[in-house]
Amino acid sequence: MFAIIKTGGKQYQVSQGDILSVEKLSMAQKSGDKVVFDEVLLLADNDNVTIGKPHVTGAKVEASLVRNYKDKKIDVFxxxxxxxxxxxxxxxxQLAEVKIDKIVL
Incomplete structure (x- = not known):
């Protein structure tokens, strides 16, 4: 099962157990904090595919914050x-690394 979520103006394909880097989240400050992504654009489970218009109603992705960190420096000249x-x-x-705990329908 996987889902496509939207956060920080970007879209990510996630499945349970994935670790991904997203834009810094204001709702999570310490590692271990729970994060809920409500903007689920698509859900896919084997043969079932649910596409939201624009979001899948009642679906959410639960994750936990691993760490907050800064990306590599970009030099502008x-x-x-x-x-x-x-x-x-x-x-x-500033980025946040999150681990996807579960996808809820």
């Missing part, structure tokens, strides 16, 4: 030729 304009800065996205 602006440059304009002939005018000595240079700007350099970086960004580290």
């Amino acid at each position: 602006k440059y304009k030729s002939k005018v000595r304009y240079r700007r350099r800065y970086g960004h580290r996205q």
Whole structure:
């Protein structure tokens, strides 16, 4: 059984026991906290496929927070030729690693 969920403006295909990195979750602060994803777009179980319009009603994915961390640094460099304009800065996205506990219909 697998599901497609939407969180942080992205879609993820998940099944029970998966560990995935998503955008930082405001609802979970410490490792071990429970997280519920309500925006389930699709559920598939062997031959049964349920597609939501836009979401599958009554379906949810329960997960637990493994850790909060920062992604690798992305360096951004602006440059304009002939005018000595240079700007350099970086960004580290905050992410959360979650483990999918179960998919509930």
